Amino acid sequence: MDLMVIADNMPAYLAGFRMTAQLTIVAGLGALVIGLTVAAMRVSPLGSLRVFAATYTELLRNMPLTLIFFFAVLVLPQFGVVLPLGYWTAVGCLTAYTSVFVAEAVRSGINAVGVGQAEAARAIGLTFGQSLTSVILPQAVRSVIPPLINVIIALAKNTSVAAGFAVVELTATGRRLAQQNPADVVLVLAGVALFYLVVTIPAGQLANLLERKVAFAR
C-alpha cells in the first residue's frame, strides 16, 4: 500500500472532481428551473398542463437513471435527435431525471402552504402567475429547502452514472486509477469517496444554515 497514490494522482482527481462538480451545478440549476416550472404546471388551473406535468413526472421518476442515459444515447438518435456523447448528454439526462424530484419536493411545499393563502392572493386580484410567484412559491420554497438539498446531494452522487457514458468524472477517474494502481485500490477509491464528501457534506451544512435563515412563523 502506498499512501502517496492519492497525492501522486492529485491532478487526475481534481480534473474528475471538477467534472463532477460541474455536472452537479449545471444539471442542478437546470433541474431547479424545470422542476419549478413542472411544479407550477402541476397546480395550474389548466387541466392540460396538469396532465402533461403529471405524465412527465411519473415517467421520469419511475425510470432508472441509467435507462434514461441509454434512451438518450440509443433511442433518441432513431428519432433524429443526436446528442453529442459525453458531457451534454449527461447534463441533459441528469437535468431531466433530477427535475421531477425537484418538482415533487416543490409541489409538497406548495401543498403545505395553506389554501387560504392562495384564496387571499386571488381575492386581492392577483392572477394565477402572480399568486404563485409572490405568495405561494416564496413560502413553499422555504419549507422545501431541506428536501431540495437532499435532491441535490442525490444528484451529486448520480453524476457517477455518467462514468458509463464517456464522461470522465470522479467515478470514471477512480476506475481508471484503480486499474493503473491495482495494489492500492482501497486507497484510490477512498480518495474518490473523500472528494464526493467534499461536495455533499457542505451541501448538508448549507441546508441547515438556509433552513434557520429563512424560517418564519406561520
Add this chain to the structure above:
Amino acid sequence: MADSTTAERPSAGAAARPTGEPLIVLEHVDKHFGALHVLKDVSLTVHRGEVVVVIGPSGSGKSTLCRTINRLETIDSGTITLDGKPLPAEGRDLARLRADVGMVFQSFNLFAHKTVLENVTLGQVKAKKVRPAEARATAMEILDRVGVADQAAKLPAQLSGGQQQRVAIARALAMKPQALLFDEPTSALDPEMINEVLDVMVGLARDGMTMVVVTHEMGFARRAAHRVVFMDAGQIVEDADPETFFTAPRSERARDFLSKILTH
C-alpha cells in the same frame, strides 16, 4: 343617486336606508358540492352602500353564497352580476373583478412571509400597478384608519388575532373595492378582540361601504345592517330589515334559530 330604487323598498330598521342602484345581483343561483345541494335557487340583490348581514345555521350555505360573489366558488347555474356586468369566468378579467370586491376571511389569511405593510401594498402594486411609494402611503393611511399603523413592520404571526383581522380589512380596502365581503370575520377571534374588529366594520358601514357580512354577531346586525338575510338548507328563507327580523321573524325556521342563539 338613483332614488327610484330606494323608494321602492320599505324604509325601516335601525340604520339609515342606503341610497344606491343594485350593485351585486344574484339570480337563481344553484351550486352543488358533489351530491350536496348547497345553494338552491338563490336570488339576492345588494344595493350600493347597503350592508347586508347573512345569518343562518352552519351548513346553510351562507359562506358559499359569500364566496360565489367573487367567484372563489363557481356556480352551477344562475347569474351573478356586479354593477350590471356578469362575473368573468377566469383569467385577467376575473382577477380585475376580484380586486374590485374585497374579501375578509374567517382565518385572516394574511401573507405569512410578508410584513403587515407588504400585505397591504402587494395587491396595489401587482394588480393595480400603483407605484410602490404611493402604495405604501395609501397602505399607511388605511392601517392608521384601522388602528394598526404602529404594527406595519411586523410579520402577521407577531400580531394578535384582532390586529391581524384589521390588517386583513386594510388589505382589502387598499384595493379601493366597490364592495367588501366578510366571511365570518370574528368567528376565529378571542372574545375580547371581537369588538375591535366589529368597530372597524361599523365604521366602514357608516362611511357607506357596500358590505355582505356572514356573521353570528347579532349585535353587529342590529347596529350596522340595513338588511338581514336568513339562510337555511341552501335557501334564503327570510330577507328583512334587522328590526323586523329580530322582533318579528316570519318563518318558523328563523324563529327557531333565533330562539337558540338569543337565549344566552
